[in-house]
Amino acid sequence: MGHEILDLAGLATPMAIRVAVTLGLPDRLLGRAATAEELAAELDVAAVPLELLLAHLTSLGFFEPTGDGYRTADRGRELCGESLATVLLRLDTAGGRAELAFVELLHSITTGESGYRRRYGQDFWADLAAHPTLRASFDKQMDLRFRDQIPGIVAGYDWGRFATVVDVGGGTGTLLTAILAACPGTRGTLVDLAPPPGLGDRVETIAGSFFDPLPPGADAYLLSDILHDWDDEHAHRILARCVEAAPPDGRILVVEPVGGRRASTAIDLAMLVIFGGRERRVEEFRALAEPHGLVLDAVVDLAADRCVLEFRRATA
Known part of the structure; x- marks a missing residue:
């Protein structure tokens, strides 16, 4: 049992995998074989340590030895190419x-x-x-991350109810453009620090932060994977900007994992370590929204590990 715990907690293997991917070893050795010395010369790294790395990952089945050196094994193919x-x-x-x-x-x-x-x-x-x-x-x-989930996110909620949607901190606009493609009667605004151009004639892009005033008057303000990146103090500031911009009958839509419902415990720890945040539970979302005069109208399970939480003004 002691060895099993040490194997589970050891850092050698996860770091070896990360270093191999960073150096591009699985791709370099896909369909060809090379020695550690040849790879070291190509990469301008030390040959002996590289041999140690390859030997360890070979013992785990990511590479396999040949008469000409190492090549990527079937298991190692999962580390090739560009994927999440x-x-x-x-x-x-x-x-x-x-x-x-x-x-x-x-x-x-x-x-x-x-x-x-x-x-x-x-x-x-x-x-x-x-x-x-x-x-x-x-x-x-x-x-x-969103590529495989977007069809489920779009199909799992009635986005077409809204004539105008502001995607707050929407990055490159991947989700917003998918929503608009599925809802011909909807127009969108993408707000991000550096929004990309050319998202279509139904999308307006605005450079800005969700801590600053947002475009007013939209039917819905979308916060996708935003609030869990922040502690309560900053989450309150983001919600306040959405409420400030939304009309009395507007909606605030939060799309992200929900603690105890669609979130893994590992992601919870990642949010803490990286951002000082967490995957909030439904009751925590209610408590977060209440000071802003918002009530939670619905929670809808979406693709994979996400939900959409729909908030409205208490007086609407």
């Missing part, structure tokens, strides 16, 4: 860098604060702003 998994595993992407903040889990558990800030000296969002390549990788990560 490989984007999150790479140590030079926003997701991979964020995962390393788990070394500060003790700090987060004892203080309730983000481990990311302790490790990197600034919070996740400031880090993205300071490193455009991290920001680009984060946008790609979110697009890949």
Whole structure:
């Protein structure tokens, strides 16, 4: 039993996988064989340590030895190409860098604060702003995360009820454009720090933060995977901006995992360590919304691990 616990808790294997993906080893050795010395020369890394890495991952079935060196085994094919998994595993992407903040889990558990800030000296969002390549990788990560879920998110809720939708912090607009494609009578506004151009004639893009005033008068304000990235203080500020902009009969729509319902315990810890946030439970959402005069009208289970929570003004 002791060895099983050590194997489960050991960091050698998860870090070896992440380093191999960061170096692109599964792709380099897909359909070809090469020695550690040849790969080291290609990558400009040390040959002996690279041999140690390949030997360990070979023992786990990710690579296999041949007469000409190593090549990617069937199990290792899962680490090839560009997918959500490989984007999150790479140590030079926003997701991979964020995962390393788990070394500060003790700090987060004892203080309730983000481990990311302790490790990197600034919070996740400031880090993205300071490193455009991290920001680009984060946008790609979110697009890949939503790609398989968007059909279920769009089909699982009556978005066509709303003539106008403001996607608050909507990134590259992937979800908003899918909603509009399914709802010809709906127009959208995408608000993000650096929204992309050319999303179609029914989409207006506005550069801005959800901590600043939002475009007023829309039927619905969509917060997709936003509130769980923030502690209660910041979540209140975001909701306040939505309520400030919404008309009396407007709706605030929150799409994200809900604690105890559609969220895993591992994601809960990730939200804590990376952002100082959490996957709130339904009652916590109600408590968060109440000071803003909002009541929870409905909770609808969507694709995979997400729900949509629909809020309205208590007086509407």
